[in-house]
Amino acid sequence: MSHVSSIFAALSDPCRLEIIETLMREGETPAGEICERFDISGPAVSRHLSVLHTAGLVNRKVAGKHRLYSVRPEAIRQVSDWTMDHREFWEASMNRIEAALREDAR
């Protein structure tokens, strides 16, 4: 699996995406606090965290009985890099569409 596609896979679950967004907003957070935010069981959240960790999206830090999770910025950057690699395509195309819209509006 190409590396960026495995990052996409990790983000493809709505629950995992929300976990990542929460961690980016609030920084390092213990597993238990993440659990509280979701209606699913603790083990289910734990599994999601483990998927994210395996995919290299989060760091896990052991602190007493807690595990602190945080997003690895490089991972998000890889997504950004992927879009930037193709920026010429979508930016140019978007401009063409906008131009066509302006043309239509006249």
Added chain:
Amino acid sequence: MSHVSSIFAALSDPCRLEIIETLMREGETPAGEICERFDISGPAVSRHLSVLHTAGLVNRKVAGKHRLYSVRPEAIRQVSDWTMDHREFWEASMNRIEAALREDAR
């Protein structure tokens, strides 16, 4: 499923990601030509194209016996937008990491 997570889901398969990258590079392409590039069967590629279409990542245009596929730039832009929404997080964090590296190097 939040919209961006369904885009991530569509891109989470290596074969689909490669299809999208090919289409971005080469523009509108008939299904048959896409098939030739992959070792999997025609029906398998057709299914991937249909997944991409359902997720809003590609346009399908009927041209005689051919179906021409092309990437919808807005879809890629949504990925870009998502990274940009969190840019402050990963950019700041990357800088912090870089600063730490520079600190270590001294």
Added chain:
DNA sequence: CCTTCATTTAACGAATCTGCTAAATGTTGT
């Protein structure tokens, strides 16, 4: 019409994902 070409749909099996509950692990405080 009938055939051929391009592509999709159907039907199926193997593998993977996601959730659950119950049990295990490891840590802290008594």
Added chain:
DNA sequence: ACAACATTTAGCAGATTCGTTAAATGAAGG
């Protein structure tokens, strides 16, 4: 050592995914 707490692992059911081959669809040309 023991009890309480935080989290993960095990084991299982149901849904989904991805590939295959065979059959269906639909346009183009003789």
